[in-house]
Amino acid sequence: MSKFKAFMKGNVKKAETVSLKLDRFDELILLQPLSSGDADAINDGCFKNKPGKKGKQERVFDVVKYNRGVCAASIVYPDLNDAELQESYGVRGAEELYSSLFLFGEAAEILEKVTEISGLSASIEDDIEEAKN
Template sequence: MSKFKAFLKGNVKEAEQATLKLDRFDEAIILRPLSSGEADLISDRCYKNKPGRKGKQERVFDAIRYNREICVASVVHPDLNDSELQDSYGVRGADNLFSELFLLGEANQILEKVTEISGIDTTFDEEIEEAKN
């Protein structure tokens, strides 16, 4: 019997999607958790080179862009890539639609839910406290 049998792809439980009901919409939106690989790809896109001290280039992380991109990647329903939905808001692209479709508070609720279902909503201190109990 393999020591890592539980980790083989066929034995791993599917990550569950979550629904989030926002007051302005009659339907709930559906969100999916992100894998660490997806988050890494998004993270890589969120670095910019900016001039630093003595003209040297410094890599700067854009946290706002990162948060937006993980939210956009997590939305399953409505389909942010749907051209009819984009046309109704007069935008092109899932990122632009997200910005037009959701209010700031709604975007924050989506971000909170995405981080929760993706398992990044707990801090290291919280994990230590849980381990102590």
């Protein structure tokens, strides 16, 4: 009997999708949590080389692109890769559709929910308060 039984792939609970209601839409948006591998892949694509001091290249992280990528990858419904939906907004690609489809406040709500369901909702301030008590 393995001492790691609970961690074996067949014994791990499947991450569930979560619905989110945005006022402008009659239907719910379905979100899934991201695995660390998915987040890493998005992270890798968010660095740019820019000229720095004395002409040296510096790697700069694009936070906006990362947040957009994380949110777009988390949306199960509507399918942001659907060609008809992209065409209706005059864009190509899931991230471009995400940027056109949602207002700034809606995007913030989606990001908040995605971070929560992906296990990033606890802030360091909460940990500090818990430690004090």
